[in-house]
Amino acid sequence: MRRNVALEEAQDLLLSLADPVGECQLALFDAVGRVLSRDIEAPFNLPPFDKSPLDGYAVRAQDIAQASADNPVVLEVVEEVAAGHTARRKVTTKTAIKVMTGTAIPAGADAVIKFEDVRRAGNICKFFHPVKAGGNIVPAGEDVRKGEVIAARGTTVSPALVGLIAALGYAEVPVFDKVKIAVISTGDELVDSSQKLQPGKIYNSNLPSLVAACLKLGTQITALGNVPDELDAIANIISLGLADADIVITTGGVSVGDYDVVPDALARLGADVIYRGVNMKPGSPAVAAEANGKFVICLSGNPAAALITFELIAVPLIKKKMGLNSYLPARLGAKLGDDFAKASPQRRFLRGRFQVAEGVNRVMLTGEQGNGVLKSLVNCNAYVDVPAGSGRMVAGQDVSVLIVGDVFGR
Amino acid sequence: MRRNVALEEAQDLLLSLADPVGECQLALFDAVGRVLSRDIEAPFNLPPFDKSPLDGYAVRAQDIAQASADNPVVLEVVEEVAAGHTARRKVTTKTAIKVMTGTAIPAGADAVIKFEDVRRAGNICKFFHPVKAGGNIVPAGEDVRKGEVIAARGTTVSPALVGLIAALGYAEVPVFDKVKIAVISTGDELVDSSQKLQPGKIYNSNLPSLVAACLKLGTQITALGNVPDELDAIANIISLGLADADIVITTGGVSVGDYDVVPDALARLGADVIYRGVNMKPGSPAVAAEANGKFVICLSGNPAAALITFELIAVPLIKKKMGLNSYLPARLGAKLGDDFAKASPQRRFLRGRFQVAEGVNRVMLTGEQGNGVLKSLVNCNAYVDVPAGSGRMVAGQDVSVLIVGDVFGR
Numbered sequence: 001m002r003r004n005v006a007l008e009e010a011q012d013l014l015l016s017l018a019d020p021v022g023e024c025q026l027a028l029f030d031a032v033g034r035v036l037s038r039d040i041e042a043p044f045n046l047p048p049f050d051k052s053p054l055d056g057y058a059v060r061a062q063d064i065a066q067a068s069a070d071n072p073v074v075l076e077v078v079e080e081v082a083a084g085h086t087a088r089r090k091v092t093t094k095t096a097i098k099v100m101t102g103t104a105i106p107a108g109a110d111a112v113i114k115f116e117d118v119r120r121a122g123n124i125c126k127f128f129h130p131v132k133a134g135g136n137i138v139p140a141g142e143d144v145r146k147g148e149v150i151a152a153r154g155t156t157v158s159p160a161l162v163g164l165i166a167a168l169g170y171a172e173v174p175v176f177d178k179v180k181i182a183v184i185s186t187g188d189e190l191v192d193s194s195q196k197l198q199p200g201k202i203y204n205s206n207l208p209s210l211v212a213a214c215l216k217l218g219t220q221i222t223a224l225g226n227v228p229d230e231l232d233a234i235a236n237i238i239s240l241g242l243a244d245a246d247i248v249i250t251t252g253g254v255s256v257g258d259y260d261v262v263p264d265a266l267a268r269l270g271a272d273v274i275y276r277g278v279n280m281k282p283g284s285p286a287v288a289a290e291a292n293g294k295f296v297i298c299l300s301g302n303p304a305a306a307l308i309t310f311e312l313i314a315v316p317l318i319k320k321k322m323g324l325n326s327y328l329p330a331r332l333g334a335k336l337g338d339d340f341a342k343a344s345p346q347r348r349f350l351r352g353r354f355q356v357a358e359g360v361n362r363v364m365l366t367g368e369q370g371n372g373v374l375k376s377l378v379n380c381n382a383y384v385d386v387p388a389g390s391g392r393m394v395a396g397q398d399v400s401v402l403i404v405g406d407v408f409g410r
Numbered sequence: 411m412r413r414n415v416a417l418e419e420a421q422d423l424l425l426s427l428a429d430p431v432g433e434c435q436l437a438l439f440d441a442v443g444r445v446l447s448r449d450i451e452a453p454f455n456l457p458p459f460d461k462s463p464l465d466g467y468a469v470r471a472q473d474i475a476q477a478s479a480d481n482p483v484v485l486e487v488v489e490e491v492a493a494g495h496t497a498r499r500k501v502t503t504k505t506a507i508k509v510m511t512g513t514a515i516p517a518g519a520d521a522v523i524k525f526e527d528v529r530r531a532g533n534i535c536k537f538f539h540p541v542k543a544g545g546n547i548v549p550a551g552e553d554v555r556k557g558e559v560i561a562a563r564g565t566t567v568s569p570a571l572v573g574l575i576a577a578l579g580y581a582e583v584p585v586f587d588k589v590k591i592a593v594i595s596t597g598d599e600l601v602d603s604s605q606k607l608q609p610g611k612i613y614n615s616n617l618p619s620l621v622a623a624c625l626k627l628g629t630q631i632t633a634l635g636n637v638p639d640e641l642d643a644i645a646n647i648i649s650l651g652l653a654d655a656d657i658v659i660t661t662g663g664v665s666v667g668d669y670d671v672v673p674d675a676l677a678r679l680g681a682d683v684i685y686r687g688v689n690m691k692p693g694s695p696a697v698a699a700e701a702n703g704k705f706v707i708c709l710s711g712n713p714a715a716a717l718i719t720f721e722l723i724a725v726p727l728i729k730k731k732m733g734l735n736s737y738l739p740a741r742l743g744a745k746l747g748d749d750f751a752k753a754s755p756q757r758r759f760l761r762g763r764f765q766v767a768e769g770v771n772r773v774m775l776t777g778e779q780g781n782g783v784l785k786s787l788v789n790c791n792a793y794v795d796v797p798a799g800s801g802r803m804v805a806g807q808d809v810s811v812l813i814v815g816d817v818f819g820r
Contacts, residue, residue, distance in 0.1 A: 028603075029633070032622040048612065053781070055667045082639070082669055084599025086610035100667055101711075102599050102782075104610045115667075143783045151788065158815075159626055160787035163619025163713055167612065167784060171603035189494030189512050193438075193581035200496035200514045202458065202577065209573025212442040216569060223439070229492070257465045257510055257525075259492055301511075303573055330818040332766060356742060356766050371463070372512075373553045374577060377570035378561065403818040405568075408740040 004277040007347070010288065011316050011328065013274050014297075017290055020323035021179055021246060025172045028165060031157045033218055034175035035323040040151045042168050045141035050105040053138050057096040057118060057125060058087075058109035061133040072119075072126040081106065096125055105137055112136035144168070154325035176323035178220040182241030183210045185226045186234055186252040186262065187301055192226065205303045205374060206251040213310055214249075217318055229259040235268045242269075242294050246321055249314060252301025255285040262298050263287055271296055279388070281348045282371040283309035302371035308349055308383065311404045329402040336384065337364035340393040347388045354382035354401055356408075363401050381405030414687040417757070420698065421726050421738065423684050424707075427700055430733035431589055431656060435582045438575060441567045443628055444585035445733040450561045452578050455551035460515040463548050467506040467528060467535060468497075468519035471543040482529075482536040491516065506535055515547055522546035554578070564735035586733035588630040592651030593620045595636045596644055596662040596672065597711055602636065615713045615784060616661040623720055624659075627728055639663055645675035652679075652704050656731055659724060662711025665695040672708050673697055681706055689798070691758045692781040693719035712781035718759055718793065721814045739812040746794065747774035750803040757798045764792035764811055766818075773811050791815030 002009070023037035052058065059075060067073040080098040081087045087097050087106035096113075097106045105112070111131040119126045144150055150168070151161055157173065165173055190204035197203065204226050214221045224241055227233040234253065241248035253262035266273055271289035278286045282305035287298040297314045299306040316327035334354060352363040363384055367376035382401040386393065393399070412419070433447035462468065469485060477483040490508040491497045497507050497516035506523075507516045515522070521541040529536045554560055560578070561571055567583065575583055600614035601607065614636050624631045634651055637643040644663065651658035663672035676683055681699035688696045692715035697708040707724045709716040726737035744764060762773040773794055777786035792811040796803065803809070 028618050029621055029625065032625045044607075047782070048607065049610070055665070082598060084597065084610055100669065101665070102597075102612070138780065138782070142780070143778065143785055150785065157622075158788065159619045159623035160717060160784055160790070162622035163615035163717065164784040164788060166603060166618035167615035167713065169603050169607065169613045187494065187512075188492060193576060193579050197454075197458065197579065200459070200491075201494055202512070203579045205573035205577035208438050208576035209569045211439055212567075212572035213569035215439065215442045255465070255511070259510065303577065307570060307573065326819050356771065359769065361766065368553065370548065370552070372457070372548070374570055374574045375553055375560065378568065378574060380570070408813040408817060409736050 001273040002275045004279050005275045007278055007280050007312055010275055010278050010286070010313050014288060014295065014313070014317045015320050015327065017274070018295070018317055018320045021177045021321055023174055023176050026175050027172055028162055028170070031173045031175050032159070032162060034157050036151055036153055036155045036157060036173065037176045037323055038153050038174045039149045040165060040170070040173065042144045042146055042148045042150055044168070045146050046144035046167055047138060047140055047142065049140050051138045052099040052101060052103050052105060052112045053136060054112065055100050055115045056112045056136065057115070058091055058099045058106050058112050059096045059127070059131070060091055060093065060109060061111040061131050061135065063094060064113070064127045065130050067127045067130050069128050072128045075125050075127065077120065077123045077125050110134060110137070154323055156324070178218065179247065179318055179321045180220045180222070180245040181214045181318070182222045182224050182245035182248045183207055183214065184224045184237050184241060184248065184250045186229060186250060187226065188228045190226050206301065206306050209303065209307055209374070210249055210251065210310055213307065217315070218322070219318060229253055229261060231261045231264050231268070234261055235265040238265055238296060239269055242291055242296070245294070247295045247297060247314070247318065249310070250296065250298045251306045254287050254298045254300060266296060278309070278313070279347055281344070281346045284346070286313060288313070300371070303374050304377055305371045307377055312349070312402070329404050331400060331402055332361060334361040334363040334399055334401050336393060336395055336397050336399045337362045339395050340365060343392060344386045344388065344390040348386040350384040350386060351376045351380040352382050352384050352401065353379055354403060354407055363399065381407055411683040412685045414689050415685045417688055417690050417722060420685055420688045420696070420723050424698060424705065424723070424727045425730050425737065427684070428705070428727055428730045431587045431731055433584055433586050436585050437582055438572055438580070441583045441585050442569070442572060444567050446561055446563050446565045446567060446583065447586045447733055448563050448584045449559045450575060450580070450583065452554045452556055452558045452560055454578070455556050456554035456577055457548060457550055457552065459550050461548045462509045462511060462513050462515060462522045463546060464522065465510050465525040466522045466546065467525070468501055468509045468516050468522050469506045469537070469541070470501055470503065470519060471521040471541050471545065473504060474523070474537045475540050477537045477540050479538050482538045485535050485537065487530065487533045487535050520544060520547070564733055566734070588628065589657065589728055589731045590630045590632070590655040591624045591728070592632045592634050592655035592658045593617055593624065594634045594647050594651060594658065594660045596639060596660060597636065598638045598669070600636050616711065616716050619713065619717055619784070620659055620661065620720055623717065627725070628732070629728060639669040639671060641671045641674050641678070644671055645678045648675055648706055649679055652701055652706070655704070657705045657707060657724070657728065659720070660706065660708045661716045664697050664708045664710060676706060688719070688723070689757055691754070691756045694756070696723060698723070710781070713784050714787055715781045717787055722759070722793070722812070739814050741810060741812055742771060744771040744773040744809055744811050746803055746805055746807050746809045747772050749805050750775060753802060754796045754798065754800040758796040759793040760796060761786045761790040762792050762794050762811065763789055764813060764817055773809065791817055
């Protein structure tokens with residue numbers, strides 16, 4: 001067990017121990033937002049055949065090589081083909097076949113002339129300009145070549161990818177299973193919203209916010225509820241969580257006070273503690289343990305600290321278990337938009353709103369930064385990473401931010 | 411009806427006709443990702459009482475005003491209070507009460523001294539430095555004031571907001587209903603993945619990709635399937651869609667060819683056509699109509715054109731119906747990362763990948779830009795907005811982009 005590790009060490013320790021969960025086959029619509037567990041190869045060319053990109057006439061380019069506005073070339077239209085149908089005849093000397101957008105190019109033709117560029121009377125069609133061989137033909141395989149990997153393992157199934165996979169005739173795709181997470185909050189002071197608030201009590205926000213965060217990630221969540229600050233109760237419920245979940249997340253009981261019994265509960269369960277304490281504010285009294293290849297991620301009971309350490313420590317682990325190829329939040333430079341008066345003897349993460357503009361990126365602080373203050377997390381999409389030993393910070397200074405939410409309103 | 415409108419005119423026409431759908435009450439967990447239909451007010455202060463932010467001793471500041479390392483002040487500890495419990499006694503002259511993080515400050519006390527800063531033996535505690543009145547006390551209402559609007563109508567319910575709403579004792583929240591969307595593809599050439607691909611046919615990608623896009627937005631989707639290019643069939647299925655959905659989306663059949671019968675189907679249904687044709691490439695043959703306060707959004711049958719016009723025209727409409735306060739994609743300046751050789755007589759949207767860096771934002775083109783090419787949409791997160799009349803474009807030139815996807819891997 002390591003004590004007071006750096007955030008990056010906590011992340012690395014967990015990631016090095018984690019493998020993606022199992023995989024399954026899902027119908028395409030059910031796979032939206034899931035993560036591919038295998039590379040997807042194209043079983044045939046896209047388009048599967050040479051096709052026309054427009055409504056027009058399929059011709060032999062050499063037949064109209066001499067066409068001009070003054071000396072149009074006349075061809076006989078021998079057939080009309082709708083999209084989804086194929087020509088029964090070939091294009092031979094001095095003939096043309098009418099094709100629609102998406103129609104397979106009839107045999108014998110090597111170019112298409114746009115509908116609007118010809119004049120037609122009955123079966124006779126006048127062409128007023130030449131065309132290169134291959135003109136207005138989309139060759140088979142232009143979009144995707146047979147055998148090409150169109151999406152790699154670890155890719156999230158997006159709408160465009162669903163379209164591409166469907167175009168290749170797949171009805172199902174291999175994706176990783178949902179990661180199973182159990183969430184537990186601890187604390188005698190917490191009550192749920194069905195109860196009246198007695199003096200000294202507060203409503204439980206950790207369980208709902210972490211369940212919501214896990215749901216947003218697309219995991220399968222079990223909310224195991226709140227337990228009092230008692231060793232037996234906490235050990236039992238963590239054990240219950242480990243029976244089914246890949247990851248158990250707890251809040252509270254990890255500090256060094258008289259009622260902080262979560263570490264004792266982990267010891268009783270025989271879990272290997274990976275680290276105890278992370279060198280950051282908020283959220284420093286964080287603990288992680290492993291038991292039989294499963295993880296127990298124990299977060300501070302302060303609501304903001306819990307969500308911030310969830311984002312920085314648990315989310316990368318969850319994303320690796322989900323099978324994603326990229327786990328860590330993006331890091332960028334920015335100008336700080338506000339003053340922050342407090343010194344930071346310890347490394348500190350400030351809640352902010354990151355904005356991209358031309359030339360200069362800016363991060364505005366979102367309000368009170370106390371360990372318990374949730375309000376400043378509501379509009380937060382980035383954490384300002386303030387190095388240990390920093391003094392007062394002033395608007396306009398350069399800072400480093402981690403992107404943890406939506407920047408462009410999407 | 412207007413013809414060949416600008417994209418912004420198409421957006422404005424639709425948005426001006428659209429109101430959000432109805433509302434419902436949902437349990438907090440079910441509301442994650444949904445949109446608030448009313449402002450949420452705090453029914454009480456957060457924290458509800460003056461609380462201690464740390465484990466320590468609640469005292470009267472005046473009692474230890476003279477304390478120093480050399481001359482510690484001695485107080486008697488008269489009670490110990492755990493979090494979630496309240497003191498039965500008051501702090502009176504020369505006494506202290508031990509409190510835990512989150513404990514309500516006992517009556518009589520006006521400051522808290524950190525556990526680590528005192529020396530205790532039995533019930534006797536030595537204090538080595540003074541404290542200001544109010545020191546280490548989080549006052550009631552510091553996070554949220556009673557009556558304050560903590561989240562406005564139109565806000566998406568995020569994990570942090572779930573926490574804040576739960577902290578205020580709400581078990582349910584008012585959210586907008588799911589927008590109901592029916593998706594229809596048209597085209598004799600399209601077959602679904604259960605069928606073998608016959609010559610001239612292609613697999614239907616429009617229906618799956620648009621269903622996926624609607625699912626990703628969080629709408630309630632009905633995939634009505636593919637219909638051939640026949641007036642009766644198309645009119646009937648649009649009518650079926652309108653019976654239940656708020657918005658019917660169709661692909662194909664909107665150009666000016668012999669088989670483009672969607673506009674005739676709209677006329678037969680008595681729908682008011684809002685516009686026909688949008689001045690953009692890809693996707694120009696787009697049509698929109700209104701029927702009894704519902705919308706029919708008809709997109710090109712070319713797979714990439716369909717998805718791009720869905721994003722730029724249908725998504726803003728859907729977002730307004732969902733109750734969101736912001737509908738349109740963010741617009742930013744960027745440096746073009748690649749050459750694009752073709753001239754653009756018509757306004758053109760190029761698929762690209764937008765990257766934020768310090769000082770300069772860049773957009774790389776994602777590949778072939780043909781109307782049918784889905785592959786370049788898979789990694790696309792932005793469209794380069796190329797004005798009509800533009801010539802060849804070169805790497806390094808300034809362009810304007812619309813953000814339509816994930817930029818920071820979130």
